[in-house]
Each structure stands twice: as structure tokens, then as C-alpha cells.
Amino acid sequence: MKIMPTREGGLRINAEEAGDWRLLQGIPTDALSWDEKLARRLGKLITDEATAADWKDYVIPDLEAGFSAEVGHVTSAITAARFEAGGGPGALQIAREDGFQWYSTLNQARLALEERFHFGTHDTIDPASLQPVPRAAFLRSHLYCAIQGMLLEHVL
């Protein structure tokens, strides 16, 4: 897989083999992998009684809808690009105007992986010391973080 900025202010991800598409499809899968939705986890930070009630009724559903729409957008983009490539080598374009939706979905994926595996900051982990499932999750999180870095630098 190769990731590069485009002249139009977006990113282009070149999938070189079927495994790259599986990795990319892991982004929305990971984003949706934690049972307690992100908006509810964030809502727990609102401890003032009066505000918490409003948050539960109005804000959390709004946030959930927004997060869900972002994941849906990225899912559709990956599915369409993979279909066009026939599951083999091909390109996925992230337009500048879609940059935040991608960043957000990658963030949701990393936040969900953090909830499951508690990696902490990347630089304190030796992946070789992890069991296969958390190691694979760690490496995916690392890849997502690298794409986020490129989005921050070139797109947002």
C-alpha cells in the first residue's frame, strides 16, 4: 500500500494487492467494533446533573448520527474503489472536502481499538511482545495513525 498527497489537496491510496483492501475495510469495521458507542463514552464526561440529562436526550443522538454518517461515507468509498479495482491493484482517492470524514473515521477506529486493547501511546509498546490479535490491532492502529498524519499535513 502506498499513500501520497494529490495536487488537488487530497490523498491517494494505492492498494497493491487484495490484502490492502482488507486492511482498508478494517477501518470502518474497527470504528464500529466497540459495543459502547463513542458518543455515549464522551457523554459520560458531562457530570453536571441538569446538563447530563439534556446531553443524553439531545446531544448524544446528534453526535451518534454524525459519527455514523462519517463511517458510512468511508465504508462506501472503500467498497466502491475496491469494486472498481476488482479487488486487485487500484486506487482510492480522498478528496480534500472528504478529509475530515476520513480523519474522523480513522479516529473512531483508533479510539475503539484503544478501548479494547489499552495500547496507550504508540511509542511505549513493543509489538513483538503482544499476542497475535492485539498485535494485529496495534499494527492497524499504527497504519490508521500514519494516514491521519498525512491527512493533517496535506488535507485538513
Added chain:
Amino acid sequence: MADSDTLTTTREAAALDVPWNVLVHDDPVNLMGYVTWVLMKIFGYEDKRAAVLMLQVHQLGRSVVWTGQREKAEFYVQQLQAHQLQTSLERAS
């Protein structure tokens, strides 16, 4: 009855006058550059100010990124949470 009404009104007015802090908390996922970008985007802070606040979050575990009227504070917390930052609000002391 009239006395009670007056007392209630006064208390509500006083409560509304209390400023509220918007806090951002540190977490191991959100990138430092992203936190800075979000603070610039939502509050219109210059990059230097946003970077200082981001470093407070990173080094001290939390930072008061805005203080003011409660309704506006709630709006900002919602905006920050929509950007997936760990955010809360509290009465300013």
C-alpha cells in the same frame, strides 16, 4: 408567595452569571497536531495560543480552553466532542 418568587428569580440570575469552563482532557489517541487544529477551527485561536493549550492538555492532563456563559460553553463542548476530543465543562471557581 411574592417573596418566594423574588428569591427564586435572584438565585436563577446569580446561577446564570457564574462563568463555566470548557475543559479538554488528555487521551492517548488524539494527535497533538489535531488537537491544535481543532482548537483553531472551533475557537478561532491563533496557532500559537492553540498550541499552548494543546501542550497544557498533553503535559498537565487537562486544560481550560474557554470560559464564559453556560449556554455557549455547552455549545463548544458539543463541538469539541463532535471532533472526538475528551471534553467536559465545570463551573469556574
